[in-house]
Amino acid sequence: MTSASTPQGLARFNDLEESAALAALHEVCASTAWARRLLAGRPYPTAGDLYAAADAATSTLTAADLDEAMAGHPPIGGPRLGDPASAREQSGMASASDRLKAEMLELNLAYQEKFGHVFLICATGRTGEQMRDAARERLDNTPERERETVRTELGRINRIRLARLVEADRQPRPL
Structure with missing residues (x-):
């Protein structure tokens, strides 16, 4: 049970049955270790x-945990069909030119070939050009440096998604 001073949305999250809370946390981050720690x-x-x-x-995720978390994210420029969170977060690519979308696809492939995982960036509020430029820049990173950049970006994404999860005026909903 939570106190009367806890914001309504957060109180609702706190009071969810364990399986429902775990499912809600998995919508925020696909890492089981991360979700279980928050639970x-x-x-x-x-x-x-x-x-x-x-x-x-997020700071304690192992390499395998990070891989699991990244597997829950579609490539930039290719939000999952029927996933409103993915579409909303990547809205900066929605109005991008065909040329920019093609360039992003090439960068995604080059990035995945070099690092072995999806290019992860907190896309919320970024334009297609900003995401493209970040992908270009990050291709120069070492695998170790990129892993820490991914961890930072994942933390930003998780915070945005958690904020939506615990909004006071709404019931938990698909992210």
């Missing part, structure tokens, strides 16, 4: 406490 920390008195726990969980 174990409930109830959260404030959204800040939840975000701090999410950051801590």
